[in-house]
Amino acid sequence: MTTLLEFADVSFGYTAEPILEAVNATVSAGECIALIGPNGAGKTTLLRLAAGMLTPASGEVRFQGAPLRRRSRQHIARSIALVPQNLDVPFAFTVEQIVEQGRTPFIRALGGLQRTDREAIENALELTDTGYLRARIFNQLSGGERQRVKIALGLAQQPRLLLLDEPAQQLDIARQMEMMQLIRSLRSQGITLLASMHDLFLIDDTFSSVCSISPGEPLQQGPVDEMLCPESLERIFHCPPGSLPRKEICLA
Template sequence: MSDMSDAEMKETMTDARLQVRNATIGYDQRIISTDLTVDIPHESFTAIIGPNGCGKSTLLRAVARVLTPVKGEVLLDGKPIASHGAKQVARQLGLLPQTSLAPEGIRVADLVARGRAPYQSLFHQWSPEDEKAVQDALVATRTDNLSSRLVAELSGGQRQRVWVAMLLAQQTPIMLLDEPTTFLDIAHQYELMELLRTFHDEGKTVVTVLHDLNQACRYAQHLIVMRDGQIVTTGSPAEVMTPDLVEEVFGLKAMVVPDPVTGTPNIVPLDPRSAEGGLAPVTPVVDEL
């Protein structure tokens, strides 16, 4: 984890390349969020958290220019993101959607190579720089030994790392990921989160939608907390993650204690069966001889 204090983190995250201003966002003629205003701190590891259906993925898709706000706007470098060319945006930010489907019969190296699409044109065909970007992404995600395998043959954890490799090959300073740990077992979840932390440590802005609050607090510097389509609060995990917030946003009574490994906030649900609503008593186990 970073050794920077909260004050030092704030100082390094004052600039925001991505900003949402008074945005009303929805899809299929359904409004999900209204009048959203929020900044994505520059070079931060930001986690968007909240209950199911609260608008987390909708916000991320708007930031990625997949959705156009009905009102308001998303700004990239101070200008409406819609005013930038599609390839220009694709060279600045990349999105890993919640569900990604690989074309049938495609091999790992070919899928990762699709991350280079923003750099291809009639005047710029495949180059040694593209080849290096793909190879570097395969190595960074430890999928280089899978490069000739069919994507359909891979395990869930391997497949997710391949998709991250494609995103990495895009070589954008901003990486957006929508629930990247979904469908992964706990070991692969933490493996992926460590990989994202490595990218952040190398200077990338990482923005991810997460369900696991303890993972969000352990890995993110900055939280955006949502409920019912609105932003409840933003800030560092130490600032915003309190028992009152957990109960208000998630309807869960919990203690917030320091993680024994990292010292970051750790959410421990209280036992509703306990008379005091606290932690359940632990019954000693006695071996029978």
């Protein structure tokens, strides 16, 4: 498979103390990868680095073989979309107006939405089953509806790589299942995804592989069944050996 995204010895910290250190990882075209790790390990930071929103202190983040730091924000936004945990919308924007923002990188100066933009917006609404919400006010939607609309916003960019930061966060069980079905649907469409995940039980049958980051440990990447076995999880989350139930957790 063609390598789409590459972390090459990437280190980063918001202060003198690094959050991520010597990270090496690859995301190939068509992969659907779950990113796991303890709170504060740097999952959101890794996604922001992947989106070109942060610059590594050392090392290189490459997209399609070229360093992200050499690309313009517009160029990156045409290739990579990051769907954040929270989307602050201070005004009474409708769902359609929110999703339209995904076309911003493609709009020429003083130009409006073109036919190709409208097609991308309609396709994003269709993929996320949010077309019926288009006239609703975003801030008045339920948590599950807002999550799907945020993904529609990202898909409207027609990205080569879709980054999801905790897409199932604060959703009830039914809405979590709907979110996993949406991710499986996007995966079947050939969309490349990297998503940080908090609930490990949602990963099996949805993601093709797992990537883990943990303080003091090198980044690990591997098949779902290997990465979610108790021995691996005890190492990733620094749990005492034997503290995780074998039957319920191990997916092998």
